[in-house]
Amino acid sequence: MKTIEEHTFRPYDRELNQLRQTVLEMGRAVERQVEKAVEGVRKGDQALFDEVLQTERSINEEDRRVFEQSVQLIVRNAPAAADLRLVMSSLQISKDLERIGDEAKKIAKSGIRLYQAAPSFTPAIELELITRTTLAMLHASLDAYARLDDSQAQEILADDRTVDAMFKGILRELITYMMEDPRTISHSLELVFVAKSLERVGDHAKNVIEQVVYLVEGRDIRYTPEAKPQPPQ
Template sequence: MSEHTNKQFDADLESVRSQFLQMGGLVEAMIQEAIDALASGDLSLVEKVREREKEVNRHEVEIDESISRILARHQPTAIDLRMLMAVSKMLTDMERSGDEAEKVATVARRIHEAELRHIPVIELRHMAANVRTMLHQALDAFARLDPIQAAAVVRSDKEVDKEWKGALRHLITYMIEDPRTISRAIDMIFIARALERIGDHAKNMSERVIYMVKGADVRHTGVKNTERQARGDEDSEEPQQDQ
């Protein structure tokens, strides 16, 4: 590979990396704006989320095309190839995270436009903050090639799962005790489920970061094994499901 080709290859890789981080920043903003729309009733935020979703979709298509061109032109190997493969998979998780944020915004609009008084009082902002932090940390781990931070995001997903189950229990209790809350409670369940899925996508992306840096596929192997692989422990035990 000539020096000119090397420089072009490096520039192409950096462009993919930079654009993916931009895409992630948009999705982070969407999550915040969607949950702010729910809390405040500011429906202009819903429109912002929808506009950002269009940008996210554009990034997904452009990055996909860039990856295809790089693979065809440069035939990368080792960590460069793993990076491109990882980003290709992470694109789907990032785009779906944006879809979930848009769903939250859409339901927030429905709740506030209905102007019903019987809205269950349940705090979802903490859960939203947690999944947004997970997404941010997954992007940071990607940017810094940090498998340890990526493993921490995988562990964080268990806390989000607990919050989702807790929210579901509370909302079911509301519906049983006051049938007038059923419609709005279902909307809130829909929002909590969307946030839980964003946490899942952030976890998936973090697992891809570990694959990219370490060459280890840690999907479905449990949190403890993921952490061992991220540290590069020589004596990693056989993969097993764990808490």
């Protein structure tokens, strides 16, 4: 793993930097969205749910801005080599970020349904660890993009497998609750949806670091064994 050399052709440096900045702003926004959505589930805070739903539209707008900036860069400057990889990777990363925003929206909607059905509801499982791990993956992937440095890629890819295992554990736990007390089925299913959305956030964070590897090294690792590390022994 390595870092990419900074672009040296000055005329469109500003446009490239603006593109990266838009993607990073979008990344920070979706991080906050996931945090607020899960916090809303934990506390039953309708205001947090409302904020997530309202902000989702602005994330879609950021995705549109990335697309427009990318098209303008290509049309005006015909970038090649590393510059073209930066544009194409930024486009793909923004799509994954937009989908993370969608997952945050799904979490908020599940939270709304949970607390409308039972205002005194208390989650039967602990979501903090899977939330913390997926957000750490996302933050590290965005940091790698900001620094044009993929040195942490293998660690992030391994964390994705860990998140998958966490989701399976949560699913088993919730199935047990439902079997022991059928009255918990509707609540437990909503928590399954929340946990699944968090697992998908991890999947999208994994996609981001794969794009950073492509950007930095020119290698597409999406379908290689490298992108599917074995779980820790």
